[in-house]
Amino acid sequence: MNTPAAPEQASPQIGPPLWLLAELTYRCPLHCVFCYNPVDFAHHPDELSTDDWLRVLREARAAGSVQCGFSGGEPLLRDDLEILVAEAHRLGFYTNLLTSGVGLTESRAAALKEAGLDHIQLSFQDSTRELNDFLSHTRTFELKQKVAAIIKANGWPMVMNCVIHRLNIDYIDRIIDMAVELDAEYLELANSQYYSWALLNRDQLLPSREQIERAERVTNARREQYGDRIRIFYVVPDYYENRPKKCMNGWGNVFLTVTPDGTAVPCHTAAMLPGLSFPNVRDMDVKQIWYDSEGFNRYRGDGWMKDSCRSCPDKEKDLGGCRCQAFMLTGDPAAADPVCDKSPHHHVVTKAVERAQSGEGRMHEAPLVFRSPEESRKRPVLS
Numbered sequence: 001m002n003t004p005a006a007p008e009q010a011s012p013q014i015g016p017p018l019w020l021l022a023e024l025t026y027r028c029p030l031h032c033v034f035c036y037n038p039v040d041f042a043h044h045p046d047e048l049s050t051d052d053w054l055r056v057l058r059e060a061r062a063a064g065s066v067q068c069g070f071s072g073g074e075p076l077l078r079d080d081l082e083i084l085v086a087e088a089h090r091l092g093f094y095t096n097l098l099t100s101g102v103g104l105t106e107s108r109a110a111a112l113k114e115a116g117l118d119h120i121q122l123s124f125q126d127s128t129r130e131l132n133d134f135l136s137h138t139r140t141f142e143l144k145q146k147v148a149a150i151i152k153a154n155g156w157p158m159v160m161n162c163v164i165h166r167l168n169i170d171y172i173d174r175i176i177d178m179a180v181e182l183d184a185e186y187l188e189l190a191n192s193q194y195y196s197w198a199l200l201n202r203d204q205l206l207p208s209r210e211q212i213e214r215a216e217r218v219t220n221a222r223r224e225q226y227g228d229r230i231r232i233f234y235v236v237p238d239y240y241e242n243r244p245k246k247c248m249n250g251w252g253n254v255f256l257t258v259t260p261d262g263t264a265v266p267c268h269t270a271a272m273l274p275g276l277s278f279p280n281v282r283d284m285d286v287k288q289i290w291y292d293s294e295g296f297n298r299y300r301g302d303g304w305m306k307d308s309c310r311s312c313p314d315k316e317k318d319l320g321g322c323r324c325q326a327f328m329l330t331g332d333p334a335a336a337d338p339v340c341d342k343s344p345h346h347h348v349v350t351k352a353v354e355r356a357q358s359g360e361g362r363m364h365e366a367p368l369v370f371r372s373p374e375e376s377r378k379r380p381v382l383s
């Protein structure tokens with residue numbers, strides 16, 4: 001493994017960590033096959049206490065954070081969620097709950113409203129009970145519909161999220177229709193990106209190019225049909241692009257994620273990157289973590305880039321793509337993201353796409369791996 005030395009000094013242009021993502025717990029009643037939690041999550045069962053989280057909120061706000069997302073796992077499994085939301089609201093954060101809906105009863109919704117929660121994003125897996133419940137390995141479809149009604153009744157904007165992949169992409173029209181029936185204001189149709197559990201299941205989940213193009217056409221037609229009734233965001237999987245995404249809007253640029261055990265990272269999966277250490281909020285103040293820690297400075301700017309990225313005219317646009325994807329697909333976190341067609345490793349991505357086109361991967365297909373603590377414990381510890 002060839003990991004670069006840290007840049008001699010961090011860019012003087014570092015702005016504040018505008019977005020704080022508080023991953024309150026890895027516990028989750030669902031077992032989604034595309035879950036973005038690290039596959040070794042069960043090896044990290046430790047969770048910050050309420051007091052720790054309250055301190056993190058205060059420190060992050062003092063460091064300039066303005067948005068706070070509470071996620072997991074399922075954040076409603078924490079019975080101090082209302083306390084944390086109330087403190088975030090008091091501090092002036094715009095607060096967002098990312099939930100499967102499990103646990104959002106009428107009384108908890110009322111308590112969260114009282115605490116000042118601004119926004120809820122509710123996930124569905126599909127528009128049918130059969131596929132929704134199959135993909136999450138739970139019977140949650142009807143419950144989610146009830147939760148959608150509770151969200152509306154409390155006056156929150158209804159934001160639905162559905163991860164799209166080969167198994168549900170052909171029903172995208174019905175997913176959009178369901179969102180309209182549930183009176184959603186926003187629908188995020190995010191094609192799965194291939195990290196964590198989705199990477200384990202990539203052969204079964206990566207759609208073909210024809211599926212993606214059809215889904216885009218159908219989505220555009222539905223946008224015309226429904227006009228202002230709903231705003232639909234459709235995100236293509238980056239395996240079908242030839243330039244990488246500016247991941248997390250740049251490493252340590254906007255996003256600060258705190259994992260359940262208090263590790264502070266620039267993205268959900270960075271803790272697995274080799275040769276890097278990330279501080280814990282129990283040991284270091286958020287401002288110090290953001291500006292001074294080695295983990296947050298390592299891939300800022302372009303001092304860490306190898307030649308192919310450093311001399312690229314697009315480097316400002318994509319900042320070399322995603323460090324986690326580079327590591328997962330090449331073994332080197334400082335390599336160009338192989339999604340880029342200038343990367344010497346681009347064939348890894350084109351091969352995965354070819355397998356999706358031909359169905360080759362599925363012919364020898366292993367069964368889908370559902371996220372669960374048992375499955376996670378079988379995996380090696382990554383961080």
Ligand code: FES
Pocket residue numbers: 247248266267268269270321322323324325
């Ligand atoms: Fe970690 Fe892209 S997900 S840098």
